[in-house]
Amino acid sequence: VQLVESGGGSVQAGGSLRLSCAPSGRTGSRYNMGWFRQAPGKEREFVAAISWRSGGTRYADSVKGRFTISRDYAKNTLSLQMNSLQPEDTAVYYCAADSRSLVLSGSKLTYDDWGQGTQVTVSP
Numbered sequence: 001v002q003l004v005e006s007g008g009g010s011v012q013a014g015g016s017l018r019l020s021c022a023p024s025g026r027t028g029s030r031y032n033m034g035w036f037r038q039a040p041g042k043e044r045e046f047v048a049a050i051s052w053r054s055g056g057t058r059y060a061d062s063v064k065g066r067f068t069i070s071r072d073y074a075k076n077t078l079s080l081q082m083n084s085l086q087p088e089d090t091a092v093y094y095c096a097a098d099s100r101s102l103v104l105s106g107s108k109l110t111y112d113d114w115g116q117g118t119q120v121t122v123s124p
Contacts, residue, residue, distance in 0.1 A: 015122070
């Protein structure tokens with residue numbers, strides 16, 4: 001599965017951004033999709049995940065109530081709506097696909113395919 005993210009940018013604290021991910025290739029084998037992020041000097045961390053078939057979701061505690069992951073089954077696209085952004089949300093955000101697991105995972109080891117990343121910068 002090839003993944004292409006879009007929608008990153010710069011925003012002031014309290015603002016909003018919407019990220020999108022367009023999968024292509026062998027998308028039929030995909031079970032779950034997720035968003036991860038990596039700030040400079042830090043490990044890549046889980047943000048949110050969604051079951052492609054059921055729409056069930058899972059979030060990191062740090063983004064609950066602020067971020068919403070969704071998928072458009074007909075258009076085959078993944079989105080991440082980010083509201084009330086804070087400077088600590090600044091990172092490169094990655095879209096990822098999991099074609100092996102039947103449960104939603106927050107571990108980056110579970111995900112097989114990754115996008116190139118899109119930068120999100122939140123200023124104070």
